[in-house]
Each structure stands twice: as structure tokens, then as C-alpha cells.
Amino acid sequence: MSRLVQSEPVARFEQVGLRYRSGPEILRDVTLTLPAGSFHFLLGPCGAGKTSLLRVLYLALRPSRGRFSLFGQDVAAAPRAELVPLRRRIGIVFQDFRLLPQLSVQDNIALPLRLGGRDEEAIRSDVAPMLLRTGLTGLAHAFPPELSGGQQQLAAIARALIVRPRLLIADEPTASVDEPLALRLIHLFQELNRLGTTVLIATHNERLASGFNHPRLRMEAGRIVQEGTVPVDSPPNVRPPVGSSTSVQEALP
Amino acid sequence: MKPSLAAVLSDRDGWFVAGLIGVLVFLAVIAMSAVLLVGSIAERWQDELASRILIQLSTASDDAPGAAGADGVSPETALQVQQALELLRAQPEVARAERLSQDRLAVLLQEWVGSQQALQSMPLPAVIEVELRPDARKRATELRERLRTALLHARIDAQIDVRIDGGPATQAPALRLMQGIEVLAILVVVVLAATLATSVVFATRTGLSRHQDAVEILHLLGADEAGIVDALTFGALRTALIGGIAGLVIGWLTLLAFGRLAAGAPYKMTSHCP
Ligand SMILES: Nc1ncnc2c1ncn2[C@@H]1O[C@H](COP(=O)(O)OP(=O)(O)OP(=O)(O)O)[C@@H](O)[C@H]1O
Ligand SMILES: [Mg+2]
Numbered sequence: 001m002s003r004l005v006q007s008e009p010v011a012r013f014e015q016v017g018l019r020y021r022s023g024p025e026i027l028r029d030v031t032l033t034l035p036a037g038s039f040h041f042l043l044g045p046c047g048a049g050k051t052s053l054l055r056v057l058y059l060a061l062r063p064s065r066g067r068f069s070l071f072g073q074d075v076a077a078a079p080r081a082e083l084v085p086l087r088r089r090i091g092i093v094f095q096d097f098r099l100l101p102q103l104s105v106q107d108n109i110a111l112p113l114r115l116g117g118r119d120e121e122a123i124r125s126d127v128a129p130m131l132l133r134t135g136l137t138g139l140a141h142a143f144p145p146e147l148s149g150g151q152q153q154l155a156a157i158a159r160a161l162i163v164r165p166r167l168l169i170a171d172e173p174t175a176s177v178d179e180p181l182a183l184r185l186i187h188l189f190q191e192l193n194r195l196g197t198t199v200l201i202a203t204h205n206e207r208l209a210s211g212f213n214h215p216r217l218r219m220e221a222g223r224i225v226q227e228g229t230v231p232v233d234s235p236p237n238v239r240p241p242v243g244s245s246t247s248v249q250e251a252l253p
Numbered sequence: 254m255k256p257s258l259a260a261v262l263s264d265r266d267g268w269f270v271a272g273l274i275g276v277l278v279f280l281a282v283i284a285m286s287a288v289l290l291v292g293s294i295a296e297r298w299q300d301e302l303a304s305r306i307l308i309q310l311s312t313a314s315d316d317a318p319g320a321a322g323a324d325g326v327s328p329e330t331a332l333q334v335q336q337a338l339e340l341l342r343a344q345p346e347v348a349r350a351e352r353l354s355q356d357r358l359a360v361l362l363q364e365w366v367g368s369q370q371a372l373q374s375m376p377l378p379a380v381i382e383v384e385l386r387p388d389a390r391k392r393a394t395e396l397r398e399r400l401r402t403a404l405l406h407a408r409i410d411a412q413i414d415v416r417i418d419g420g421p422a423t424q425a426p427a428l429r430l431m432q433g434i435e436v437l438a439i440l441v442v443v444v445l446a447a448t449l450a451t452s453v454v455f456a457t458r459t460g461l462s463r464h465q466d467a468v469e470i471l472h473l474l475g476a477d478e479a480g481i482v483d484a485l486t487f488g489a490l491r492t493a494l495i496g497g498i499a500g501l502v503i504g505w506l507t508l509l510a511f512g513r514l515a516a517g518a519p520y521k522m523t524s525h526c527p
Contacts, residue, residue, distance in 0.1 A: 060473055088475035098470050115476040
């Protein structure tokens, strides 16, 4: 199957700096390109700035300096109204889930579709399979505070995937689930990626990331210190072989 | 409107606002009906007062003991009354001019004097009641002056003490009280309306800040400004509406109950027994 060459990257950071109010610079000279259809892990210790980088990426924060473009559009200075159509192409899994407690699980999942103006008929026919997919069908009418951490995480992921985003940004999407489920979720993201979605997953879990054949970005103290699949300072055999996804399949319940 | 979108920005505090609005609307209904009631009573009074002018005639001879004839006044005064009546009846604004009978006069005066005994010891003046045509009622005050001049010109002057009663301003302290109540009730309604508007605005604003987190999430999930405003105002509007309707219904029921009390109509028990 021949793939169209997409010259336009989905996102491009150039010398991006970010500070929260008048605090210290949290992101420093971040230069990074996410090609269309790519799948990256973003690794790094606590407080390294992973979430901050993702916040810039999903348009919650504007960089304090540098250039940042998304879907080919320079967003550093774009008016708010112009960000709306860009946001509708992004699926976000927040580190703290950010489900709306007043809405049932199914309404939370349907929310991005409703905000996008989809009709109820279409929403129903999209939400049901997504509930099935994430194993939340039985909890469709439950409210987030009644769910376990893992179930909330699943609902948050379902809400991000429901729009079939062109860019999926997931912040620690497997932090609250057990290992087998984490693997299953990464597979779900891979499936989406095969359909053309660009994926960026921030995680602490080195072991999980190393089980997949995807490039790993590493952050430390606000900088991208390492880019690419092959760790610079370690022998290539540390990385699992390309066919490692079969071993991942074995780990599934 | 998408129901779940409104639910995002509604919460239990909304019911406090709804209750507040309900109470305000209830009070406004009561105050408003007071305005209407007092207003209509005052208008009726004013209309009646303005439609009647009372002219009191008396001569010095009335005060002399035994001067009064069968009709309670001296012959001199009786003659003046006759002349005055002719003159008054010739005026285009006057529908009817009649001398009040002493009995009716006694009843009228009793309201102001208070006791029957005090009245009996007093000499009663001759009083002409002038009823004005409806279209002349608004000009009662001006007409009063005209009548006074006309009576003077007819030489029903000199010793005759002509006093013309009538006109809302001079006649009725009770009416002034009523008008005061009316103004007060209107003020209450205005204050209530202002409070209502303020509390809705306040509720929306606190809603916005309380839901800051939800609003941010909505933004990040692709909501446009219109969608957020929709969700906010729809939520606020819905609670406001529910509170308002409750207040309206309770106010209306209260008025209904008062109406029954005022009419003295007890609730009838229908008996099915033969
Ligand atoms: N809203 C904020 N205001 C001020 N400082 C912040 C804010 N959010 C994050 N920071 C600071 O920015 C730095 C990076 O935080 P960030 O959340 O991006 O790290 P992270 O890599 O996602 O960490 P973790 O792995 O624990 O999620 C931290 O030192 C943190 O204190
Ligand atoms: Mg983080």
C-alpha cells in the first residue's frame, strides 16, 4: 500500500520556551517536529516538563517564546477563535483525566462530539461502540466520582478517541491501569495510528515504552535531551527487536 | 439545546438561586397586585371626588338661635341656595346640582366629626352637591375657581360664605394615603426587579468562576465561545425560570386565597347525600 507523503508536519516546536507567570522557565529551547502519522513516547522524570510541553501542544498554553505551529498553522499569535477548529482535530487524555463530574460516563465521552455540533443520532451510534471498546458499557450511566481510577482513565481515553483525532496527545494514559490493560491501551493507540492519527504519549513507564518499536523522546529539566528510537548512549540491543509486538500480544489477557 | 451541555454548568447552588428568585418573584407579585388594587381604589375615589363638588352656603343669620326654618337653614340662605342652584345648573360642565338633604349631610359629616351627639349640637350649613359631567372631571380644580367667580358675580357673595369642597388634593387625606401606598408599592416592585436582575447576573458570574475548570475543559475539547455562553446562560436561565414560575404560582395562589377571604366566600362543601 502506497502512503501519501505528507510533507507538512502535524506539529513543530522551534526554540520554544515556557514559563508559568513570572516563574522560572519550565520549557527551554524545545525544538521538535512531529511528522504526520508518527508515534512517539515522551519520557522523563517527574517535573521534567512533559505535561507542560503537552499543554503547549494541545493549545492550553501559548509558548512564552519561540515558534510553534500546529497543522501547519502558526498558533503562537493566532486569535482564540482560530484555535477552535484546530482543537477539534486533537484528542487529549489529561494526566488528571478531567472528566466532568456532573456528566455520566457516556455524556462525558459524547461531549467533544456535542461541542462539535454533531447530531444526537450520530453521537449515539459512535458512543456505543466506544463504550464497548473500552469495556465501559456497563458503566455508561455511572458518574465519574463513582468510578475507580482505572475506569476513569478508560473513560478519559474514550473521550479522546471518540472524535477520531488527527493528533492524539495522551499524558500518562496508563498510569492508573494494570500492566495488561496498559498494553491493550497502547495497542488501541497503535490501531488509531495505523489509521493515520499522529500519536504522542507521555509516560514515566520506561519498561512499557521500550516494549514498542516507537521513537522515544526524553525530557530533562525542560529540555529535549534525546530524540529518536535508538538511545544514543546505549547499545542498540537494549531496544526490543522490531517484531517485539508479538511478545506484547502474548502479554495481553 | 443539548441537555448534557447545560448540565455541565449547573449544580446544587443553582437551586439556592432558584429559591431566591422564587421568593423575589413571589414578593413582586404581591407588591404588584397591591399596586393594581390600591391604584384602582384610589382612581375610583379620585374619580368620585372629582365628579362631585360640594358647595357650602351659609349666612350670618344661620347662627342665630331659632333662625332655622323647617329645612334647617334661614330663609335668607334658602333663597341664596335657590339662586346658586340655578346658576350652577346653567354651567355646561354640571350634570346635576342638588341641595343635600339634612339627613345625608349628617351622615357625610359624621364621617369627619365622629359622633352623632356632636353633630346634633351643631348648626348644619346648606350644602349643594354638584355632580360634574365625566369629561369635566379632570378639570375639577379649575372649574371650582370658575364656579366661585360665577357665584360672586351673581352677588351670592358678601355675607355668604361660599366654600367649595372637592378636588382630590384638598379633600381626602385617605386618598393621599392610598396614593402614598401606591407609590411605595411601585418602588418595592422596582427594587425587587432590580434585585432579581442583579441576582441573575451575579449567579451567572459566580457560575462562570465556579465552573472555571469545566469551562477550560470545554474549551480544550473544542467548544467555541457561543457553545460556552449557551451552556452557561441556558443553565442559569433554566434555574431562574423554574424559580420564577414557582414564585409566580405561589403568589397567584396567595392572591386567590386572599380574594376568597375578602369576598367572604367560604369553601363550599358539596354534599352528595340526598
Ligand atoms: N500551573 C503551573 N504553575 C506553575 N508551575 C507549574 C505549573 N504546572 C507545572 N509547573 C511546574 O513546571 C515543572 C514541570 O511540570 P510538568 O507538570 O510539566 O512536569 P511533568 O514532566 O509532567 O511531571 P510528571 O511526570 O510528574 O507529570 C514543575 O517544576 C512544576 O512545578
Ligand atoms: Mg505530567
